[in-house]
Amino acid sequence: MARIRALAVDFGGTLAHSTPRVEGRTVARVLSGSLGLRLPEEFALSFDIAHRHAWQDDRASGAHTLFSRVLTMAAHGCGVHLPDPDRASEVVFSSLPDGQVDAEAAGAVQSLSAAGLRCVLACDSQRPEAVRRRTLEEAGIGACFHAVVLSSELGWRKPHPRFYATVIAAAGREPEEIVFVGDTPAKDVQGPRAHRMEAVLVAPPEKVAALDPGVGVIRRFAELPAYLEQRYGL
Known part of the structure; x- marks a missing residue:
């Protein structure tokens, strides 16, 4: 098993509460x-x-x-x-308000960044990069993210292959060294794994019974440091 050296993180539903709908x-x-x-x-x-x-x-x-x-x-x-x-x-x-980053999730990001993981925000979003970076700064984790990959800037959404290729390039690591964390199976598990990344799903276990048993599942992003330590010896 490859050493984990980078983390790709979804935003709404993973790191933050869902973003308000634009009407x-x-x-x-x-x-x-x-x-x-x-x-x-x-x-x-x-x-x-x-x-x-x-x-x-x-x-x-x-x-x-x-x-x-x-x-x-x-x-x-x-x-x-x-x-x-x-x-x-x-x-x-x-x-307009952006999604609010969960305080415990922010603490987990700080911990993982301090442990040496290169963190990449990787999400579908209508918001421009400047707005999302401001949200990260306000949560105290702006400096934790080496790069930000947004569909609004890239022009492609998950699960398009160009999205994952951009994430891998932004992380600057081999795909096998990247863990992709998100709350949507098709976009945050199946897509990353098809591009040779590891994946962790943030969801109640009872809702993901159909997933490959090898896929990690945590209930909250705050559980990620302990999960990575147990599985990968981070």
Whole structure:
């Protein structure tokens, strides 16, 4: 068994509580208030439709439609010109709360980083890197992460092969030396293992009975240091 030298960590549902859902009414309120845009009432519904269509297309292709593109489609759908979609996207996510990192999970990250593991945040997210890095900094673990791999920046979602290839490159280690930790079997266990990484699922054991017996399962991220010590002698 290879020595474990790096950790790839999912965000929502793993390291943090689930991120708040972005809805058309909220987006319209933020853009109207922060940018002073005059948006028709139809914008909120147009956004929700564009957002849903983008999500469906991305799920089928494995790509990630940029949030600025979703805003552009929403504006076009109700006859509005959005002068700077990238700026609008930044304003939206700077105004909305991100997922809250669990305090015990943050402590586990600090412990594992101090033990010498190279940590990579690896998650599907609509939020830009600057926003997610700010969330990590506020939780006291920004310096623990060697790299951040987000679908919003990469343009590909888990379980697309390009996502995992980018994670491996960001970790700077052999795949067998990386443990991928997340809460979704297809994305955080099957995908990483197909790319020769180790995997640990964060979930109640009774919900993962169909998994390969060799897959590690922990109930909370805070249990990870003890699990890695027991299994890999970290």
